[in-house]
Amino acid sequence: MPDSKHTALSRRSDTTRAAILHAARERFAADGYERATIRTIARDAGIDPSMVMRYYGSKEGLFAAAVAVDLKLPDLGPLPRDEIGSALVTHFLAMWEENEVLTALLRVGATNQAGAERMQGIFQEQLLPVARQACPDPEQVPVRAALTATQLLGMALTRYVLRLPPAVALSRQEIVAWLAPTVQRYLTAPNP
Amino acid sequence: MPDSKHTALSRRSDTTRAAILHAARERFAADGYERATIRTIARDAGIDPSMVMRYYGSKEGLFAAAVAVDLKLPDLGPLPRDEIGSALVTHFLAMWEENEVLTALLRVGATNQAGAERMQGIFQEQLLPVARQACPDPEQVPVRAALTATQLLGMALTRYVLRLPPAVALSRQEIVAWLAPTVQRYLTAPNP
DNA sequence: ATCGTTGGTCAACGATTGTTGGCAAACGGG
DNA sequence: CCCGTTTGCCAACAATCGTTGACCAACGAT
Structure with a gap:
């Protein structure tokens, strides 16, 4: 038995x-x-x-x-409207540095079809719901979430994969200070 | 002979x-x-x-x-100060879509050490000089250029490599409208 | 016409890869 | 104590890779 x-x-x-x-x-x-x-x-x-x-x-x-990834994205509900950008960037940096899974996934996603599809899944199942909390117009949630992904993944790419020296030298606080307004605008600002 | x-x-x-x-x-x-x-x-x-x-x-x-890449970055000198972000994003999109070299380089740079070093070289020899034209404080040129790279490469990654559907669906004009203010701020805004 | 140079094919090499099956040792409930 | 199950190693397979050297055909100047 x-x-x-x-x-x-x-x-x-x-x-x-x-x-x-x-x-x-x-x-x-x-x-x-x-x-x-x-x-x-x-x-x-x-x-x-x-x-x-x-x-x-x-x-x-x-x-x-x-690479079974759980981003553990925070609940944006109780947060002030104008702090969600900063909260998201801070959380992403922490997740990325405590754990090599995300770097592995990004590296593989750039070369492997299965890896790319897995990243699409994570985007859809984990980032989209959070963006839905922050974005007023439901119609625009996918676009806003994708724009956020470009900035967050772009930082991860240059800092943890390509290792551009100036991107590596930045402190976490500096990164948050620079990227938070960008993410904030992508999620909450009116159409440009 | x-x-x-x-x-x-x-x-x-x-x-x-x-x-x-x-x-x-x-x-x-x-x-x-x-x-x-x-x-x-x-x-x-x-x-x-x-x-x-x-x-x-x-x-x-x-x-x-x-992958001998020449980004053919434009001379920012004769341009109005507040249009360099839009000019850079537009140029990058055009370069990326007319030519598969950049996608090849990005894909390889994510997996291969030699590819990553080649991207570092392009950053240093082609993007840095242009950032020097746009950025007032010479001391901050590398940081500003690296921030710009995170946003531009992040868009390239999600749109041309990972192919997140919402990022693929965006038109060039929409991308310019969203990213230009970001790049403009990274290059010309005072420290946050 | 001749002969070195160039452009190209073919077959094979050694190494490495993911993957498989057989076999030995340790475990654990009866 | 005993026997099925688990855990592990070893050796080998077939495929594929980058790379090499022998060989052949066409050209072009003399």
């Missing part, structure tokens, strides 16, 4: 599974999808490449499991 | 060289560096893979030759 008393409890392999996911996120973030090989990920995790296949089926399956 | 009378004139192979470059740009733009193989590029160009090696030495050499 497959399920005895500890059905949902820690099996011995959960440690390995987690190690694989951790190594996979690091490699995908550093090298992108194609150059991150199952062999190097397995070596980082200290196990055999075949284990990766057993636990995640294929390289695509591993990637899908490694 | 290698050079007879037609030293700088059209050799027969120049057609092939150009065909290879054209196919390479298409493939690098569509697939990124790793998935664009020399074999498929050669097939697109209608010749043998070994010719690519003969003419460009290696895959890296081919890439270097394929």
Whole structure:
């Protein structure tokens, strides 16, 4: 019988599974999808490449499991209307720097079709609802959210992927001070 | 003697060289560096893979030759101070859509170290001088130029690489209307 | 007509990749 | 203690990659 008393409890392999996911996120973030090989990920995790296949089926399956992203976007309801730009930029910076998953996803999204579609999904399911709270005209929510995405992803691209020196040198507070008015305008300002 | 009378004139192979470059740009733009193989590029160009090696030495050499980018940024001198944002965004959109080189470079820059360094070079040698014309304080030129790059590259990323539907649906005029004030502020506004 | 130069094909190399199946050891409930 | 299950390693497969060298055909000046 497959399920005895500890059905949902820690099996011995959960440690390995987690190690694989951790190594996979690091490699995908550093090298992108194609150059991150199952062999190097397995070596980082200290196990055999075949284990990766057993636990995640294929390289695509591993990637899908490694970049399950939850942006944990805040509820904009209780916030003053003119602070949502600053709140969003601050939150995005924190999310991006505490966690290499987002960099991995961005790198892969730029090269891989599946990665790009996953980013489209995150945009639609996580950023759109938040934009709906901030944007008065429901008709314009997708456009406003997309404009916000251009600025936030553009900063992530230049700072964490391309690593343009002046973008890397900026402090978090400086970035918020510069980008918050932009995001604020994209979400709440009347049509230009 | 290698050079007879037609030293700088059209050799027969120049057609092939150009065909290879054209196919390479298409493939690098569509697939990124790793998935664009020399074999498929050669097939697109209608010749043998070994010719690519003969003419460009290696895959890296081919890439270097394929993405020699000149942004042809306009001289901002004769322009009214408050129109440089609009002028830059308009020019960037035109450059990006007339030519797949930029998309290729962005895709590769997101995955490949050499590609990222090439983008840093373009930023430094082509965008910085223009920002120097628009920005009053010389000390702040790199920061202002980097901020501009985040917005312009962010739009390119979401529209031409990730292809977020709302970003694709925008017309050029709408993009200029939304982004021009942002770029204008990044380049000319006082510190926030 | 001849012969070096150029433009091009073909077949193969060594390396690396994702992926698979077989087998050994450790575990754990009966 | 015993036996099925889990966890893991090893070796190998087939495919694909960048790259190379041998070989052939067409050209062009002498």
